[in-house]
Amino acid sequence: MQSMKFRPKRMIATAAALSAALLFTGCSPTISPTGASGSGSANGKTIGIAVADQKSLFYVAAVDGMEQAADEAGYKLVTLSANNNSGQQVNQVQDLITQQVDVIIFIAQDATSAAAGVKLANDAGIPIIAVDQKPESGKGKLATYIATDSVAAAEKLCTWMFDQFGGAGDIAILQGPLGSTAELQRSEGCANALANYPDVTVVAQESAGWDETKAFTAAQNILTANPDLKAIFGESDAMALGAAKAAQQEGRTGLVFVGIDGFPTMFTAVADGLTQATMAQQPYLMGQLSVQDAVKIAEGNGGDIPELQYQDTVLVTGENVADNDPAKFYGPDFK
Structure with a gap:
């Protein structure tokens, strides 16, 4: 990178x-x-x-x-x-x-x-x-509303995440500020995906306000309470990164961590295997x-x-991260 x-x-x-x-x-x-x-x-x-x-x-x-x-x-x-x-x-x-x-x-x-x-x-x-x-x-x-279709993005991302662990098991969701447009839409999108995977169970759901530090703390508690957890969906990249770092500190391996944003830092994390995917806005x-x-x-x-x-949005995973330049999504300053 x-x-x-x-x-x-x-x-x-x-x-x-x-x-x-x-x-x-x-x-x-x-x-x-x-x-x-x-x-x-x-x-x-x-x-x-x-x-x-x-x-x-x-x-x-x-x-x-x-x-x-x-x-x-x-x-x-x-x-x-x-x-x-x-x-x-x-x-x-x-x-x-x-x-x-x-x-x-x-x-x-x-x-x-x-x-x-x-x-x-x-x-x-x-x-x-x-x-x-x-x-x-x-x-x-x-006059107009310009945004990501967060419902579609979250549904596609969660579907991909469920497939990574065979479509059966426990997951956690870290939400954005409750009631915000992106939180509502991303929660809705993942719920749409869950409707097609009856063997996936949400065992924990908590707002971490788009914040990596808050997500780190929340994930520590979630990981402790759920030893069989398969994955964490962070409704933002920062929260996915916080959750992945918490698991890394606890020595928990084999989990799937995904987020939505396409931050340059998340591209690096996906390339390094710390996280597994992001939907790049x-x-x-x-x-x-x-x-x-x-x-x-x-x-x-x-x-x-x-x-x-x-x-x-673009689904960025370990398979295609090398083919995607963060500057395409975040501008020429992010090189």
Whole structure:
């Protein structure tokens, strides 16, 4: 595998800084967009980005894709990261509205913040594009929704996982934040696969919040309580990695660990045999597409944009990992 090189990231403005600016300027709408990137369009239009965090490789890659597309189109971005705080992120959407951006691209922390953020944008008459996460139950109006078909991805991945141990035995599932779009869809997809494998039993199911450290701790307890466990499905790569490392520390061998994301670190783990598979998403492409659509909307040409835009995933296993380059999914910085 190639080593990964990361360029220094752009400055990400925080809600705290913007809130302070609002406080000391009497809620003036002329806040300096310190998170801006790009040279600005000829007509001065701006795209606002509200992203859950800039630690997850998925979100980093998505914003990288947004920056590339904005630079190409000559548009300015104002990018705000919420550091996985849903309340802070809702405030950031309000900050973008105050700054009078023309379009908002929203990668929400969870379904609750998604619903609240979309409502704020709708009330302000600002078009909003959702990436990865969306309000549940159809709450709010989106210009478009760009995401992975997580139901199909999880069903395919779990089916592959069951076949690795003969379609009979005990498994555990490490879930994302309960109620989030990806958690709901990935749980549904694996449940669809389970319906075709009556001899596979879920003996443990726990939320580890997409986090590797939390997954490590959860997996330790699951492994101790289930000596005959065959596999663990991590609904994200980070959780699959945490579970695999816990098993490695305990000297447990022969288990199957799979995840969804396609992180470069997961490619390495699959190549090394620590984990067995990942469903690789395309966050860099999603980021590019979201800005390309935002530009169309800002210029009055968004009438033909589809309501739903699912992006393909690729099942990466030990058999084909050498044939897949992480940069294809996560952009040129991940080499």
